[in-house]
Amino acid sequence: MPITENQSADTVLSIRDLNIALPKGADRALAVEDVSYEVKRGEIMCVVGESGSGKSMAANAVMGLLPKGVNATHGEILFEGQDLLALTEKQHRALRGLKIGMIFQEPMTALNPLMRVGAQIAEVFEAHGQFNPKERQARALELLIEVGIPQPEKAIRAYPFELSGGQRQRVMIAMALALEPILLIADEPTTALDVTTQAQILELIRDLQQRRGMSVMFITHDFGVVAEIANRVCVMRHGKIVELGDAKSVLENPQDAYTQALIAAIPSNAVPPHRETSQVAPLLEIKQLNKVFRSRGGWLKPAREVRALEDVSLTLARGETVGIVGESGSGKSTLGRCVVRLEHPDSGELLLDGVNLSQLKGDALRRERHRVQMIFQDPYASLNPRTKVGMAIAQGPIANGTPKAAALKQAGELLDMVGLGASAVERFPHEFSGGQRQRIGIARALALNPELIVADEAVSALDVSIQAQVLELLEELKQRLSLSLLFITHDLRVAAHICDRIVVMQHGRIVEQGSAEQIFLAPREAYTQDLLKAIPGREAPVAATA
């Protein structure tokens, strides 16, 4: 039985028995099957699901923005008494913006890069024929003030690239709210943002929703965000609703096994367990590392300097996992890339077992490369689409002198070890899912028996349940092969899950470092405390315990 609700008077949007068909050849026939839910006046309804669950499809149908070849085949979407599925494109257009506003995941691509922010907001009024140009600018300014952009008089004249990610998302929200819609659809609006920015945007959305009495349909994959913002939750899987109800009751007492698994898969909010820190000689010693990126100046523009790393020093013991945590632009990725020597540090030392890697070049560097390997962020970009998986793993050993047949055999064993089976050797990367590809990436990193592995946001692109599996695999391999890991992440929850020690970075400097336990329980620096506070779904910061 599909889960349904009774319609009441204060319902803004009501979706009933909706079926949306995918084109032939897709992985399933229906993107959304028998979906019914409602958004009531003045509530925030969260639609949660992993990628491919069809959570965005219903929202797209509401906006009349279904992709080509995808059609609603059954059911109705009632908004103010009319069925949105029966509207013509022209009628739909009149509704969009005016009655229903939408914000997207990636504010940079959702904004026109060549138009000033103010003009883009004014365009919303223009599209619906409201006000004269001067009033539009005035309204745009009011909106920018309302969404809390710093220096709104300046921001209205800015181009999107001049604003930060959070500010761009605020502009998107201002555009969506311009015509005072009754319903706001937010499709993963905070996924591309840093934790602290995410916390601010969530607060803004909640605040605006209460002030204006809007209804919000909030689509997300993150249960932490749900806990922060939702009144009610609808959990979707494979195009079907598996659970629907009050946010509190779903979160605290999930009925469906899938929901339980999803909530359990969130890297725990709980304080990381105490781990024994080994007191052996450090494997990796980073001393006073500096890296400055310079962009060449042109005729009229001055040269720019970005200090990505400033006097960074840290150590990593053999068999230890150190997490580097920070927001985007904190220099954490640059640090990782310097350690594997994809970047050349300007000054400082990188001692791996006493050998200074920082100044090696050419062939000397190539001979030492196998000692430090990397797991990359994007499972889709990190494998050559034209190279078979076995070869992708074997090419490292081959480049270091192992005969081809032996290297391929070892690749099969490694694939077995990461849980894909040796038969994967003969297949191409595109035949695997994101999580499987990440396992291939891990196998490739292991192929050279490295002493240290740098994992750069290795699980950020994955769904929570897959994320949990990959983290588990890493943990298991770490135990079995006594690996040392430098784990770079923006997600403190993930760091807490896997790291022995955590290093917090901001603006290219190390703000604080300590054991995972100490960072979580007794953060010394204000910035670390802010980061911890911003974790969605986390209770008030735990007071330091003895």
Add this chain to the structure above:
Amino acid sequence: MSFFARFAQNRGALVGLIILLLIITMAILAPLLFPESPWRMVQRPFLPPLSQDGFPLGTDTMGRNVASGLMHGAWVSLLIGLVSTSVALLIGVPLGAIAGYYGGIIDDVLMRFTEFFQTIPNFALAIVLVAIMQPSITSIVLAIAIVSWPPVARLVRAEFMSLRNREYVEAARLVGQSNTTIILRQILPNTLSPIIVLASLMVATAILLESALSFLGLGDPNVMSWGYMIGAARTVIRQAWWLSFFPGVAILLTVLALNLVGEGLDDALNPKLSRER
């Protein structure tokens, strides 16, 4: 699935391959079917097609057999198209790859060198080169190759620049692969699609360039080519349409066939497409 089976899944490619094979057969059979030189005057001029036995496509302004010219010309046109394109690729691909992969000063030097060729109008340069070297098949092929490699270098450089920072290339660098291996194994295979498409168009342009050179009297005086036939017939196009029509159709079919084959090769080489179908 074998390479050919994947190639054959693209119907158009199969048609292209058949046309191309027919043209090659024509070129091979030419000396057997028309043992006489295509330059010899064998009948009265301006004989329309199908008006007399032995002259299915008629005769030209000088009374030469058009059918014979067409078949003998196939050989020269194909040879010039394919060889000059290969030579242009041999110059353009390595230059573009090195410039795009290494960047910096190497890129600057190589691109200034490329621009030096690009600033001179193609055709003017080709004329000068052929005139200096004396018209012969070799000099024509070389001239065409020299004027047509810069776009290849540009294209390959752009592809390399966008691919060199992909994560899989970085991963290859990390495991200690040498620059040569990375260029040949990691990046080059991923630039094949645009190169193949460009190359099939270049063969077509080369055939046309040769026509233009022949038209100006800079063709190899010893061999008949389609370009020469069109050029010679241009002045009488209203009286004797067949003189330019048949070689024109031959060029059109060859270029079309090459494009279709190029597309099919691209599909067959692309592992993603080939398994999804």
